[in-house]
Amino acid sequence: MTKRIDRRNFIRGCARYSLGFGLAGVVGFVAKDTIAGEWVWQIDPFKCTSCGRCATHCVLNPSAVKCVHAYALCGYCDLCGGYLKPGHISRDTAAENMLCPTDAIKRKYxxxxxxxxxxxxxxxxxxxxxxxxxxxxxxxxxxLQIRHDLCVNCNECAIARVCPSDAISRVPKTDPYLIKGDFNKGEDV
Amino acid sequence: MIKNVTGYFFVLFFVCFSFIAHAQQQRFPKPEFETEYQMPETSSPMPRAPFMEYVDVMVLILVMGVTIWLIFKKRSRKGIFWVAVFALLYFGFYRQGCICAIGAVQNLALGIFNPGYAIPISALAFFVIPLLVTLFAGRIFCASACPLGVIQDILIVKPIKIAPWIQKTLGLFPFIYLGLAVLYAATGTDFIICRYDPFIGIFRMGAEFHMIVLGISFLLMGMFVARPYCRFICPYGAMLNIGSRFSKNHLSITPKECINCKLCKDSCPFDAIDFPTEEKENKPVKSDTRRFLTYAAMIPLLVVLGGWAVSASYKTLSKAHSDVSLANLLIANPEKMSETDNLDIETFMASGRTLEMLMQDATLVQEKFRKGGWWLGGFIGLVIGLTLLNQVIYRRRDIYEANRGNCYSCGRCMEYCPVGKPDHPYHQLDPKNQNL
Known part of the structure; x- marks a missing residue:
């Protein structure tokens, strides 16, 4: 009776340690290139084709993707292609002239x-x-940029999956934005 | 001919358009303001502080440590329940389901097979710690630390018994799911475990409609079929199941000697209590030996057959990869290249990648699937073979005890055991039991 149980325990112990060492082996294998911090998702503005899927595919509603403004790049135009609809009637703040569907752009003289x-x-x-x-x-x-005060940092980003130009990728958490610089810095963001 | 011309026109249009769309062009020079205008800063709100991910790991260790103490020292189901509720609130509703140990296996697979991705230490910790604990104390993670398990566990109302053969057959699925998830993560296709996580929509109070429906139906089903996701789907549970079978210590129903009172018989909602063998009909031992040898000999066959079958279906499996599906679509319907209502095609045409480049990438992905298919199929064959083999192994058992593989260490059965509880009603029935 006791002998039988001993044999069972022996097999169990062997299996336990081989599983343990196997696990340690796998961990050791990946441990050589782990990183200390997490990854977060970000949009590369130079790859983005502004297809509009960010608004519809983020798990959050409204999306964690927002438009940001690199002021250093802006021409401060009166006739703004981002603010006014193509074919606008007049250059004022009337709703029919504005491109933004939610009136989220504020224009200031x-x-x-x-x-x-x-x-x-x-x-x-x-x-x-x-x-x-x-x-x-x-x-x-x-x-567009993913705003990290809103983003829940899904393991699998739902908009990265559907992005047609693969513009969304993981970036280090310590440097979580790819905001466009000014012209002096070139395309290096 | 005319069609061709329009095609070229579209290509030309998209090439030009793409240039416009991507460019950062100084069409309008930066103004030199005469007034005192100060240019505002572009804000960049930071994510959750990096040290918080280690707080998550600490919480995981703490929750599991307390649960071990509650199971082995206090033997308190109530305590386990409240720790589990805390974990549900923390990992589920506060952390909104990410980071989670179930999905971490995909990060590991991606880290191993994709040199461009380094797995974060915290994700690695979430993968390894529950497995290590399982090797020494059973499925503690399932008992109280997993928000997906706990949300089902607290909603169990009237669990029904499920026939063992159904359980064993459906119990194969987690292994297949695990293998598929690793294959898809390793090929950089998708994280299917995260994508089809039924409860994350509940934790976040919002998801796609069909995922919410799936989550709620799992919970409703779970009122009667206890923990359906854990038992028949969870890929991490499959690993914990194997680990737990060889665990050093495990929750025991009774604190001392089992008195075979049968009170715990129906206490487990997951049918994870093994009965004494006298209750089963004893099978003729001789034919079992023959079956054992037959099944054992079949295992290599199953491995090869499985590997071949899955590898042969690499074309179907690889369709989930975006490059492959786009290449397939464009090869089958070349006329779609000039289509403007398909965003993926439109973007591809504008990107400057040629169809040949796309097809090359797609072939590389398919090749990975063909190779990975052998491993996946072999793994599935092995699991099926071992499950069959396990059916014919005869184990003598004299007491009621938890099935180490399937037991979630939830502690319900401990409450039913009268041993060591002098005022348990069981002892009043028969005064000679009093001293037990």
């Missing part, structure tokens, strides 16, 4: 002939309509 454009992130849904307009007709200072 600075001095003749310059206007400042500011994104109100609480209203922005990340639809990239303004990004498209700004890139097509302007300097490309408006671009």
């Amino acid at each position: 600075v001095e003749e002939p310059y206007y400042e454009y500011k994104i109100i992130e609480e209203l922005c849904i990340g639809c990239a309509k303004c990004v498209k307009g700004c890139s097509a007709f302007g300097n490309g200072s408006l671009h």
Whole structure:
């Protein structure tokens, strides 16, 4: 009776230690290139084609992707391709003239002939309509970024999966933004 | 001919358009303001502080440590329940389901097979710690630390018994799912465990409609079929199941000697209590030896057959990869290249990648699937073979005890055991039991 149990325990012990060492082996194998911090997801603005999926595919509603404004790039135009609809009737703040569907861009007069454009992130849904307009007709200072105060950092980012241009990738948590710089820095963000 | 011309026109259009879309062009120079205008800073709100991920690891260790103490020292189901509720609130509703040990196996697979990805130490810790603990104390993680398990566990109402053959057959699925998840993660295709996590939508109070429906139906089903996800789907549970079978210590139903009172017989909602062998009909031993040898000899055959079958279906499996599906679509319907209502095609045409480049990438992915298919199929064959072999192994058992593989260490059965509880009603029935 006791002998039988001993044999069982012996086999169990052998299996336990071989599983343990196997596990340690796998861990040791990957341990050589672990990183201390987590990864977070970010959009490369130079790859982004402003397709609009960020607004619809993020697990959050509204999306954690927002439009950000690189002021250093902006031409402060009166005729702003990101603010005004193509074919707008007049250059004022009337709803029918505006490109943004949620009125999330605030236009402020600075001095003749310059206007400042500011994104109100609480209203922005990340639809990239303004990004498209700004890139097509302007300097490309408006671009999308994942906002990390909102992002829940899913293990598998739902918008990265559907991004048609593979613009979303993991970046180190310590340096979580790819905000466009100004022209002096070139395309190096 | 005309069609061709329009095709070229579209290509030209997209090439130009893509240039516009990607460019950072100084069409309008930066103004030189005459007034005192200060250019605002572009804000960049930071993510959760990096040290917090180690707090998560500490919480995991703490929760599991307390559970071990509650199981082995206090033998308190109530205590385990409250620790589990805490873990559900912390890992489920506060951390919103990420990071989780179940999904971490995919990070590990990606880390091993993709040199461009280094696995974060915290993800590695979430993968390894529950497995190590399981080797020494049983499935403690399932008992109280896993938010997916706990949310099902607290909603068990009236569990029904499930026939062993159904359990064993459905119990094969987690291994297949595990293998598939590793294959898809290793090829850089998808993290299917995270994508089809039924409860994450509940933790986040929002997800795609069909995932919410799936989650709620799992919970509803779980009222009667206890912990359906854990038992028949969870890929991490499959690993813990194997680890737990060889664990050094394990929850025992009774604190001392089992008195075969049968009170715990129906206490387990997961049918994870093994009965004494006298209750089973004894099978003729001779034919079992023959069956054992037959099944054992079949295992290599199953491994090869499985490997071949899965590897041969690499084309179907690899369709989940975006490059492969796009290449397939464009090869089958070349006329779609000029289509404007398909965003993926439109972006691909504008990207400057040629169809040949795409096909090359797709072939590389398919090759990975063909190779990985052998491993996956072999693994599935091995699991099926060992499960069959396990059926014919005869184990004599004199007492009621937890099945180490399937037991989640939830502690319900401990409450039913009258041993060591002098005021348990069982002892009043028969005064001679009093001293037990």
